Amino acid sequence: MRQSQLFSKTQKTSPKDEEAINAKLLMRGGFIRKLSAGVYSLLPLGWRVLSKVNQIIREEMSAIGAEELLMNSLVAKEYWEKSGRWNVDVVYKIGEEQGAQYGLGWTHEEVVSHLAGDFLQSYKDLPKAVYQIQTKFRNEPRAKNGLLRGREFMMKDLYSFHATKEDLDKYYQTVIGAYKKIMKRLSLKAKVVEAAGGAFTKEYTHEFQVLSSAGEDVISHCEKCDFAQNKEIARVKAGDKCPECGANIQEAKGIEVANVFRLGTKYSDAYNLKFKDEKGASQPVIMGSYGIGPTRLVGTLVEIFNDERGILWPEAVAPFKVHLIGIMNQESGIRKKSEKVYANLQKAGIEVLYDERDASAGEKFGDSDLLGIPYRAVISEKAGEKIELKKRSSKELKLVTEKELLKLLTAND
């Protein structure tokens, strides 16, 4: 699309009330806006990135047989009371004076257990898995860190239902595998970390932690093997020997981007969710719950992929693949050529942001570095007949023909 038609513009200075790199860069770039503490709007650029993250998640959820649905956010008090979570701190409540008492959905074990009751009667109905990608609400006292901890944020929550503990364990590993694929497609290295279950379960669980100084968790992890524990439960500390392989244990901050919980029968007991086994005996359904935070992932990507000039989006989630920049001048040939290349890139199905504004080369390059689109293609008097191509992640400039540009940008899909 044409840059002049973008709803947002970049800003030269960082917002004063944000400390996190992700918030600063995303706000300066026009990806997001803060409306109040922990509450952000996703502007069109931010929505483009988030939609790509969500699409990757959808594909991997579908690949493990999970069906998408959309549960309600106004969850009546009675549902929370059944599980004993009405008085959990993070629940935003709508009071009785407004006709009915609701807690805003901050997680959906209650609702999904209720829904499943209509459909899971026999062992033949199991296993099942459903997920949603939905805005969640949590009354976070320490809403900070930009998209890493919001009061309103997007979550992908997956729930699974099983006849046996073994089947749950199997699916739990399947989900861990799917989450690893998602992280890989997002170019994120995440550690699978043992952790406590919080308000969800008393069993140990696993978190996907991306090591980053912006993280709120501390991870004790082996410098060599996969051993990693959240500091909250860690039996080892920095300098200790790894109980798995004997190498050194290190400590580092991590951003929790996903988690997996073996719920067991906690919610099926509360919701009387039972099935008849092969012998006709009534058994509680065994459940799992698995979360990923798409908005938090967007923030994490910025924390990991940035430099002093701006963001460096991985190609899989970049808002556009190429930033086409025309360095316009009085001589009309540049604009004409830029328009032609823009039209041909679009025709080839390449996602292109076209900077056709009347602005200086310096301003355009600055914007381009801030926005972090993977490829920059410049048409200018200096480049002459050729197009100057540069990767955002590299300093190397390359002069290519239009044909070579199209080939290069379509080849590496």
Add this chain to the structure above:
Amino acid sequence: MRQSQLFSKTQKTSPKDEEAINAKLLMRGGFIRKLSAGVYSLLPLGWRVLSKVNQIIREEMSAIGAEELLMNSLVAKEYWEKSGRWNVDVVYKIGEEQGAQYGLGWTHEEVVSHLAGDFLQSYKDLPKAVYQIQTKFRNEPRAKNGLLRGREFMMKDLYSFHATKEDLDKYYQTVIGAYKKIMKRLSLKAKVVEAAGGAFTKEYTHEFQVLSSAGEDVISHCEKCDFAQNKEIARVKAGDKCPECGANIQEAKGIEVANVFRLGTKYSDAYNLKFKDEKGASQPVIMGSYGIGPTRLVGTLVEIFNDERGILWPEAVAPFKVHLIGIMNQESGIRKKSEKVYANLQKAGIEVLYDERDASAGEKFGDSDLLGIPYRAVISEKAGEKIELKKRSSKELKLVTEKELLKLLTAND
């Protein structure tokens, strides 16, 4: 997908606490579930339909140059106070005792006006249009009628920004054109009806009304020409002569599925949203606001397309294109053949629901009629080598070969 793997099951009897046809059929079919008054979860089947409606809307919004974004739902009190809408009845409020006062987003003129202030400074920045597809919350005292009037529902809200009244008028007609295309793609006949602006504007506005006995509005419309007014503002009544063409005026109930508002400067004044015109003079931005209710559209489709046996989805939004039914018996040939046809339909990229359950033909046909998938393809001993094909909307049965079936289902895309 395999019917045994669907999260939901059909139900034989209608829910007791629902009167609306859409609620009864959608709940019996396993498309939705009611959690409390006016609050529904969309089960995977319902989500499939809604996603298709949303995709059609997205395509038509993109075609008129609107960019998608996602605004926040927790809207702090100060934003509503600026426009004087904090005390509008439908606002669900989160109280001060919860750290901050929010009204849940029931419409987003306030937020979008605030966001636009960062980016609209000059006449060169205009016009602009942004939209979102988002869950909205409204404290409806009379939450009834299934998906036609919920306390939590999905809305597509589009906002446009203009330098002149003329430019707004032009875009207003463009949006009406886009909405007509959306209705056509959904197979819905909607009247464009003059109406009052409610809490949005004092100007007259236009509603898209689908005539249906389930509607809550009354429409005075000409039996011949396009003249139509909401009874609330109508200058004519049933039996009068049409002021446009002299034909008879009729009255009928309508479901309001969309609306378009010329907001003028109401919100730009409240938010001090100004731009510099060609002469450098400061002018208020002129705004428009345009809504469509995707969940209400799903309910409307069921109200319009149903018979005594169930739903008849238009192909464009059906959860699947074809319902493949194997009438299994002891003789294993049927299952084998069914599996083969299922595999080939999937390979051809046709959306197929495959009923491979051990159930009677009567039960399977009943489910199929209830679910309303446009084509039913039956494999049975009776049909022999052929496949019995039937449209949901027709009584005609046709015996076709597998090759003919594939050709027929791919041809009419």
